Amino acid sequence: MKKNIIKKNKIISIFICLLFFNQAIFAQTDIDGLMMQKNFFCVGPTVGKSSWKNYWEGTFKRDNANLGTVSTAAAMIMGNYGITDKLNLLFGLPYIKTKASAGNLKGQKGLQDLSVFVKWVAKEKMIGKGNLKAILIGGYSTPVSNYSADLLPLSIGLHSKTTMLRLTADYEIGDWFATASGTYNFRNNVTLDRNTYYTTEMHYTNEVKMPDATYFNLRAGYRSSTWIIEAIADKWTTLGGFDITKNNMPFISNKMNATKLGIHIKYDTDFVNGLSFIADASTTVAGRNVGQSTGFSGGVFYILDFSKKQKEEIKK
Structure with a gap:
């Protein structure tokens, strides 16, 4: 039993979030209720692809023959280091490539x-037969x-510096669990390479005020020392912004809302200690000024035990 608990604490769970109209892909290890043990470092790459043909222009769902299917490929390096058993430091850096199957817009x-994230229990x-963590x-x-x-929609990101605060509750009974989290995103203004732009009025400046956003995530399923299988639902809401105007391109300060459903699977191998594989799939079921995207991804991770190295150095 103790061995299984220790092994669970090593697990890193990845969720691919398709949040923006431009289909930027963010793989997040900060979204689950699991922690990395002290002096353990989990690192590895993920790759994924998402695409959409239909999108919401405001609340009106449509397609666009000038775009065809917009697809995004992403590769990311991620890491999670256990400063203590209850304090983790995480990072992620993605490489994004976009393209459209029709029209003259060039992919980026x-x-x-x-x-970078700091995660603290x-x-x-x-409570009852289960364990509750507030993170x-x-x-x-x-x-x-x-x-x-x-x-947009072929930009690889919104180029806004963002500060995020999140509260997560994770409840586990045996190998079954449920996790809920709420996030507030503070987004900085963005500078464009032009001196005027139009939203609902003309702006004679190159600076765009970005609306903040909230993000709510629910996930539940089976979590053992070897397998994680979980269903996921989440909702991204922009607190402000405006709708895409008729037959026009999207703009970075549009109101971009998305509700998504997905599944996450992780296998922690027995043949190589610390090696794990993950797979994810998600689809957008409702939105506003976003593409109705479907995405898939996979990754490989390995846990390095620096505590063993430290003990060996002390013995020497």
Whole structure:
């Protein structure tokens, strides 16, 4: 039993979030209720692809022959280090490539935004037959390349520096669990490569005020020392912004809302200690000014035990 609990604490769970109209892909390890053990470092790559043909222009669902199918491929390096058993430091850096199957708009590619998170178990308590954890997460993301956000829906990101605060509750009974979280995203203004732009009125400036956003996530399923199988539902809501005007391109400060359903599977191998494989799938079931996307991804992760190395150095 103790061995299984320790092994569970090593698990890292990845969820691919298709949040924006431009189909930027963010793989998040900060969204689950699991923690990395002290002096353990889990690192690895993920790759994924998403695509959409239909999208919501405001609340009106349509397609666009000038775009055809818009697809996004992403590769990301991710890591999670256990500072203590209850305090983790996480990071992620994605490379994004976009393209459209029709029209003259050229796809974009490049490194997107570096994300760093601090994850802390603020409270843990046995309630009934299960264990409840309250987890606080703080995060920050910043662009690492000079990509243009003004080419939606083929931009690789929105180029806005973002601060994130999240509260997560995770309840586990045996091998079954449920996790709920709520996030507030503070987004900085974005500078365009032009001096005027139009939203619902004319703006004679190159600075765009970005509305903040909220993100709510529910996930539940089976979580053992070897397998994680979970169903996921989440909702991204932009707190402000405006709708895409008729037959026009999207703009970075549009109201972008999306409700998604997905599944996450993880296998922690027995033949190589610390090696795990993950697979994810998700689809957008409702939205506003976003593409009705479907995405798939997979990854490989390995856990490095620095505590053993430290003990060996001390013995020497």
